[in-house]
Amino acid sequence: MSSIPKQISGFYMLLIALVGTLSALVYFSGSSISSTTAMLVDTDLPLRDNISKLRFAIFAQKPILYEYYANTDREAFQKKFNESKNIIKTGLYTIPRDDSSQSFLTQIEAQTGQIAHLAEDLDKTLNNPNIDWDRAREILVEVSATEAKVTPLIDTFVAINQKHVTDISDVAKSRIKLIMFAVIGFSVLILIFAFLFGNKIKASVSQG
Numbered sequence: 001m002s003s004i005p006k007q008i009s010g011f012y013m014l015l016i017a018l019v020g021t022l023s024a025l026v027y028f029s030g031s032s033i034s035s036t037t038a039m040l041v042d043t044d045l046p047l048r049d050n051i052s053k054l055r056f057a058i059f060a061q062k063p064i065l066y067e068y069y070a071n072t073d074r075e076a077f078q079k080k081f082n083e084s085k086n087i088i089k090t091g092l093y094t095i096p097r098d099d100s101s102q103s104f105l106t107q108i109e110a111q112t113g114q115i116a117h118l119a120e121d122l123d124k125t126l127n128n129p130n131i132d133w134d135r136a137r138e139i140l141v142e143v144s145a146t147e148a149k150v151t152p153l154i155d156t157f158v159a160i161n162q163k164h165v166t167d168i169s170d171v172a173k174s175r176i177k178l179i180m181f182a183v184i185g186f187s188v189l190i191l192i193f194a195f196l197f198g199n200k201i202k203a204s205v206s207q208g
Contacts, residue, residue, distance in 0.1 A: 054091030
């Protein structure tokens with residue numbers, strides 16, 4: 001009978017060790033999830049929003065130029081195109097230039113600069129008393145060709161950012177699953193140990 005208190009003490013020591021291990025696992029996994037979530041909220045989701053706005057502004061430029069060619073409304077053209085240019089400039093400035101984005105942003109900046117230059121040429125052509133319609137059409141063809149160069153750049157950049165967001169989300173989900181499995185595993189272990197310990201206590205009492 002004297003060994004029973006020692007067995008109970010050993011059981012509680014084991015229980016404390018398991019609880020401590022589980023608490024540490026939950027704490028560190030929870031901290032990782034918290035930092036991952038903060039990164040998504042503070043950095044990656046706003047970045048995706050900025051890239052989306054940049055993409056929309058870039059692809060809005062060609063229709064603006066074609067509309068100007070069709071109606072020669074210089075005031076409406078200048079208003080719309082300048083708004084588009086400002087959004088692009090802001091987008092290119094606010095997106096961080098790290099190793100993965102520097103090349104894309106530099107190329108996108110060069111191509112959008114070329115479109116802005118072509119827009120100036122179109123404005124000069126259409127704002128002439130004797131409009132050279134052939135030249136205006138040539139400029140629009142060049143605009144289409146330049147946009148075609150931008151499209152794969154911006155699409156690839158969007159895909160890279162989306163993959164980064166997805167990867168971070170997957171890490172958070174895996175951490176949550178780890179915590180769930182740890183809690184379930186801990187509960188099962190406690191039940192098993194409690195069952196075995198109970199049987200052992202009964203056996204000791206019976207022998208006594």
